[in-house]
Amino acid sequence: MQKKLLIMAVIVGISALFITAGIYAGTKVPDVIKMENKAYKTHKKSIMTFSHKKHVDEYKAGCGECHHDDKGKPLDNLKEGDNVQNCIECHKKPGERPKGKGAPKLSKKERLDYHAEAIHYNCKDCHKKFNKKTKTKKAPTTCAKCHPKKKK
Helix, strand or coil: CHHHHHHHHHHHHHHHHHHHHHHHHHCCCCCEEECCCCCCCCCCCCCCEEEHHHHHHHCCCCHHHCCECCCCCECCCCCCCCCCCCHHHCCCECCCCCCCCCCCCCCHHHHCCEHHHHHHHHHHHHHHHHHHHHCCCCCCCCHHHHCCCCCC
16 A cells, blocks of 8 residues: 555655646747848848747846736746746737838837837837946847848
8 A cells, every 4th residue: 555655645746846847948949030020021120039948047138128917017036937928929910010101100009019019119218228327339230230231
């Protein structure tokens, strides 16, 4: 009887270990994220790559500096393994807002419906603050710095 209980405890323990490892491995944040999204049929500019590790470790960026709730409030209490939605889940319109002659004048809230606008606001605002704080121009704020010309 004790032998059966011991075997059962070992099986349950090993199973729990594999389940926990599987959950952790499945939600691990990759170091480099290719900012490519299936919502776009084509990309006019090159795909930007983002180093999550560099922003967290080197630049000491907190989770809430990029990730926010549906009201724009920073999600500062995130930890690795938490489920985080992709930006396109809320900023549903692929691309940038309409521009040029005849384009409607949109409020900032309306502009944030556009996926690329939301990402650009988020990144550029943070990069400008970083550059001002460090009195450098290390953080890119122009199109070409993040989206280098495509190689032909």
